[in-house]
Each structure stands twice: as C-alpha cells, then as structure tokens.
Amino acid sequence: MKTKKLAAPQVRAVLGKIRFAGLLGVRLAALHRDGLTLECAVRKELLNSAGVLHGGVAATLADAAVGVALHYLLGSHRSITTVEMKINYFRPVTEGKIFARAHMLRMGSTICVGRVDIADSKRKLVGAAVATYMILPARGGAS
Numbered sequence: 001m002k003t004k005k006l007a008a009p010q011v012r013a014v015l016g017k018i019r020f021a022g023l024l025g026v027r028l029a030a031l032h033r034d035g036l037t038l039e040c041a042v043r044k045e046l047l048n049s050a051g052v053l054h055g056g057v058a059a060t061l062a063d064a065a066v067g068v069a070l071h072y073l074l075g076s077h078r079s080i081t082t083v084e085m086k087i088n089y090f091r092p093v094t095e096g097k098i099f100a101r102a103h104m105l106r107m108g109s110t111i112c113v114g115r116v117d118i119a120d121s122k123r124k125l126v127g128a129a130v131a132t133y134m135i136l137p138a139r140g141g142a143s
Contacts (some may be wrong), residue, residue: 008031010017014071018068021064025038026039027039035069036065037100038061038094038100038102039052039100042094042098052092058100060114062085062120066104066129066133067080067102069102070104070135073104079136079138080112083132083134084132090125090126096120099120102114103116110135111134111135112135113132115129116128
C-alpha cells in the first residue's frame with residue numbers, strides 16, 4: 001500500500017510539536033524524496049564552555065530529522081519513539097547554521113532506520129548519525 005507524503009505545512013506542524021526543538025530554533029529547510037533537512041542557527045546560548053556548538057544541539061537536530069522525516073514519508077501522525085541513536089562529531093561549529101539531512105534507510109512496519117548527515121553553513125560535514133525509531137501500536141491495540 002502506497003502512502004501519501006505530508007505537505008510542507010503539515011511537516012512544519014509535526015516539527016512544531018517537538019517543543020525542545022522549538023526552544024533550539026530548529027526549522028524545516030527542505031523536503032527530499034527519501035527524507036528531509038532541518039536547520040538551526042548557531043547562537044551564543046547554544047555554545048558550550050569551549051565556545052563551540054553544544055553536541056546536544058546536533059544530537060537533537062539529528063534525532064528530530066529522522067523522526068519528522070518518518071512522519072513526512074508515512075503521511076501520518078502515528079506515535080513513534082526513538083529506540084537508539086549513535087552520533088559521531090567530526091569538527092566543531094562556532095557560527096552560521098547547522099543542517100541535518102535525514103535519509104531514511106529502512107521503513108518497516110514497526111522499525112525504521114535513518115541516517116543523518118550533519119553539515120555547517122559551508123556544507124562541510126561536521127557529523128553523522130544513525131537513528132532507529134519504532135512505530136508504536138495505535139491506541140486501542142490495533143496497529
């Protein structure tokens with residue numbers, strides 16, 4: 001059965017429900033055939049004591065990118081949850097924006113896996129992540 005993807009305003013609405021991402025200023029940058037790109041402006045409040053973007057910002061961006069991409073591609077608002085995530089940081093980010101490009105690698109009926117390329121404003125790769133999500137059963141026991 002083929003599903004219809006969500007439109008950009010619907011994807012923004014899904015992203016808007018992730019309150020922590022809202023606090024960070026995460027926004028939808030682009031929709032792609034196999035996922036999407038989120039962005040976040042680097043600002044003083046998001047820097048760590050070394051003066052570089054806190055790793056938790058990149059991790060949140062990566063996690064949200066896979067979760068929102070999953071909703072986008074499923075064309076639904078099914079309940080989902082992160083099962084596992086691994087992130088690697090390659091280089092520090094101190095200014096501009098950070099981008100998280102999610103590519104869904106597997107869309108199963110219960111388990112979905114996405115890869116995220118994390119880049120800076122110069123489009124240099126600054127990190128990468130893999131996140132596994134579970135699609136939760138619908139309320140009432142039906143899937």
